[in-house]
Amino acid sequence: MELYERLKFKKNPFSTFSAEQERKFLDDVFIYPNNYNSLRSDITENRSRFIIGARGIGKTALIYKLKLELEEKNVFAILIDDFEGIPIKNNKKNFLKLMITETIKLFCATLSKNPSLLQNLDKKEKEKLSFIIAEFFKSLSIREYEEYYNKATHFKSRNFFRNIYNNLFHKPVNLLIGGGLELASDFVRKSFGLPDTNTNGLYKNYLPEIELETIKKSGNPSEFLEDAKALKLIWLDLANLINKSGFKTTTVLFDRADEYISLGQGIDSITTFLKELLTDTTILLSENYSIVIGLWDATKADFDQIGVRFDKIKPFNINWSHEKLKEILSKRIEHFSNRKVSLKDIFSESDINELIELSDSSPRYLFRQLSVIYDTQNNIDSEADTISKQAIQEGQLSYCRDFEFYAVFPSKKGSKEDILVNVNRILKIGSEEIKTKDYIDIAKVSTPTAISYIKIVQNYGLVHYVGETENGAKTYQVQNPVIKFLIRKNVKEISK
Missing domain, CATH: 1.10.10.10 (Winged helix-like DNA-binding domain superfamily/Winged helix DNA-binding domain)
Structure with missing residues (x-):
């Protein structure tokens, strides 16, 4: 019998300490920070927000929870947490293209589940949508498209994948075989019955300063969409199309941008990476959509210095009181024990106070500390039905000796x-x-x-x-x- 079973848990409650690993049970253990309802309301009303906090404070968990609850309020919410390929500097157009491509892929998956959304768009709007799909829908394997399809949880499935296979092969194809096949933009556009647009005219709409003849003569007119001004207009049109199709509004949630591996956790590289996005209020401030960006609190002073308008885009600071951290720990223990065990059954009040003090107000470091204590108890006596004082003391010492200072303190x-x-x-x-x-x-x-x-x-x-x-x-x-x-x-x- 495992130690966690002797402690009356269904699983080890301290084996994970990041939101990415806990999405399946996030709802069961989530504790709302102060002023959460105001934050969610602001986003729904198209007010962009910065979510600021220390490493391990719960920014990612908060963003996951926001996405779920915004979707319940009929908000089209896009989570972006992969920045592979985005250059470190001079990257405004790259961020805009990332927003457009991720949004159009998710929106196409959503349309797959409910094609009736297209009925809310007029002919001109359908032409715009067709153009955006043609230019920004990157070819995906069936399996990749299925991932986006599964993320589009707002509507009931309409067996779209079966229709894809029937349309391509006139009979169902085994998923293992079909997984390597690609869905191209042209096929996706046709599957929705969208028109083949007069692309030159739409290019001209987004690039009025370029002569129409120049666009027509270009062997690759898509090259004109490298212009940030054009990309802003396309992004705004896409958000408006989504809203017109039946959603209350659109929001993009950026998470872990400051953890992008190419930045090396350096303050200078993080501020350089996000500077063009965060200082452009024409992108961040809109009546038609909102943008939410999670930021490491160690970077705020540097962002202040480069002109990020925290006065216009209100920061939401995550802080946990002693009592809130106690509540977070208590709820976790109840979840993993099917409410058979309470916090006081495992730890004394003085132990709880010491654990919370040593966590430095961070849920992640509270659970990392408990993970070491659990392993220490396993080493001392794996057949125990309690966590001993010895395990707590030795575990805390090991945790502190091995503490990852380099992960907490900015390398600038x-x-x-x-x-x-x-x-x-x-x-x-x-x-x-x-x-x-x-x-x-x-x-x-x-x-x-x-x-x-x-x-x-x-x-x-x-x-x-x-x-x-x-x-x-x-x-x-x-x-x-x-x-x-x-x-x-x-x-x-x-x-x-």
Whole structure:
């Protein structure tokens, strides 16, 4: 029998700690942050919003929940969390094309489920939709299209895939064989009965500054759609077409853009990557759609400096109180035990308080900590029916020794080694209260160098200034809970 079974859980409740791994049971464990209803209402009323929070605070879970509830309110919601191929800079047109291509693929899948939506569009609007499909619907395999089809959950299925196979082969084809076949834009357009448009005329609508003869003579008129101004007009038309087809409005939700692997978690590269999208209010502010963007809170000051209009696009800051984190943990335990176990059955009140304090107000790091404690209990005694005090203490120490500082602190302020060097200097001092003299004595450096070291850890948020002693010495207090725990355990150095 597994340890989780002895603890009366159906599965290990601490084996996952990210929203991406928890989508199947998100509804059962989700706790609403403060002012959630206002956020959802603003988005429904076409007000773009920034969702801001620390790593692991729950931005992705919130965006997933928003998407589900917006769809329930008849909002056409597109989630974009894959940025492969988007250049790091000079990328406004790339973001616009990404918005258009992802939206048209999902909208086509939605039309597959309910073709009657097309009845709400007039002839000119159908021509525009046909043009956008022709230019921006990238060829997909049947299996890829099925993924978009399954995402379009708003309408009941109409056996569209069976019709695709019948139309292509006059008889059903095994999915394993058909999975490699591609759906091209022309086939999708024809399957909806949309017209073959006068593309030159529509090009001219989106590119009025270009002569019609130039477009006609071009061997590849699509090259003109590399223009950001034209892409904005096409995106606006697409949003309006979706709204006209029967949806209340359209919203695009961007998630994990600051985690795009090509950025390397650096503040400078993140701000460069998102600068053109976030500073263009003509894209972000509209009466016809809304855009929601999740942002790491460590980047906000830099975005402020480059002109992101947080005064016009209201930030939604995610913060969790002690009681809210307790509620998050309690709901998770109830879910994984089919309500047979409560939080107080597993942990004492003092244990709960210590767990929450060490999490630094982050649900992800609360669960990561508990995952280590669970594994520690397994190693101590896998046949136990409780989590022992020994497992909690040893697990917390292991968690803190192995804490991923490099994943939490932005690399603009230093490399992975830099953050660990600065953490280890504090640990060698071995006190939660630090003075300049401590750095001089421990690091064997001059006063100016010691002052510069203190400035670095202040910038990281590891310590904060609390005042001066009677002798005029400036005093700083360690505020990072992981470092405080390690100091109390007399740990002098950690490594990665």
